[in-house]
Amino acid sequence: MKHFVTMQDLSEQEIYQLIRKADHISQNGAKPLNGQYFAANLFFEPSTRTKMSFVVAQRRLGIEVLDFMTEVSSVTKGESIYDTARTFESIGANVLVLRHSEENIARKLAEAIQTPVINAGDGTGEHPTQSLLDLVTIYQEFQQFKGLKVVIAGDIKHSRVARSNAIALSTLGCKIYLTGMDSWKDESLDFPYITMDEAVEMADVLMLLRIQHERHQDHLSLDQNSYLQTYGLTIDREKRMKKHAVILHPAPVNRGVEIDSRLVECDRSRIFKQMKNGVAARMAVMQSLLNQGGNFYEEDFNQRQAFIG
Known part of the structure; x- marks a missing residue:
């Protein structure tokens, strides 16, 4: 594994390896990496x-975090993402973590530079690292994936989390179902749509999504x-879930919209456990990339030119 940009690149075995590595880290911690490593977190969108x-994962692994803030970087002078990434690569960054509003930008960047891109x-x-932490949380709950019924509920069309999880969970043998407003369906995901009332009665894992207001082209007024009553998880619906079923949410949570506020920290909620697992999952990814000894390949000039163009 040279980059970590999409769950589509990973086989069932590779996903399991990362899950088990992350689960082991969550239970036992991890020693700092041997040698000196630097990470550049290139976040062009808000994130908590x-x-x-x-950052916590990097510091626990002994990785130095290179400071980057869009508003005081050369991006404000017109520098491209490619040139920004190449700058950090040139000064010695060993891994680049990229968040951006442009779809597929991480893959394009990974094809154009040598340094591992996450x-x-x-x-x-x-959003593959979010997917990985979700997988770790499910694995810790059920110890396997085959045949689990997972329902992803909400703004499917605009959710990168929905896409990564649908791909990964399907690869692992889960039965995937989707639910949400008709106008938010993603026809590129070949999984059946059901109602929320059907979802709560059949799901082993109910994965809720927030409304992605910032990705809607038109102003959304709801x-x-x-x-909540039509598409969300109400108190009444939660009571009809299977006894062993769990609730997941990538957060931030819009309380009282996709989920009743009283359910965010209920007994079957694993929302804050997901957050805890996020550190271990990201440590596992960076370990896997950096423990390869920084395997760099010959620069492909054509790929670079295609990205620049």
Whole structure:
């Protein structure tokens, strides 16, 4: 594994290896890496959980974090993402963590530079480290994936988390179902849609999503209570879930919209456990990339030129 930009690149065995590595780290911790490493966290979008968990993961591994803030960087002078990444590569960064609003930008960058790229969320594309921490949380709950019924609920069309998880969980043998407003369906995901009332009765794992207001082209005006009653997890719906079923949410949580506020920390909620697992999952990814000894390949001039163009 040279980069970590999409769950589509990983086989079932490779996903399991990362899950087990992350689970081991979550239970036992991890020693700092041998040698001196530097990481550049290139966040072009707001983030709390993802950015801070990367920073904690990096510091626990003994990785020096290179300071980067978009508003005081050369990006404000017109520098491209490629040139920014090449700058950090040139001064010695060993890993680049990228969050950006453009879909597939992480893959394009990974094809153009030598330094390992980790996708921390690219537009409505993918969010593979979020997916990994979700997988770790499910694994800790059920110890396996085959046949588990997982329902992803909410703003499917605009969610990079939904895409990464649908791909990874399907690869691992889960039965995937989707639910949400008709206008938020993603026809590129070939999984059946069901109602929320059907979802709560069949799901082993109910994965809720927030409404991605920032990715909607048109201004979105919704009655929050109406949305909760029609598409969200209400108290009544939670009571109809299977006894062993769990609730996941990538956060930030819009309380009272996709989930009743009283359920965010209920007994079956694993929302804050997901956050805890986020540090271990990101440590596992960086360990896997950096423990390869910084395997760099010959620069492909054509790939670089294609990205620049």
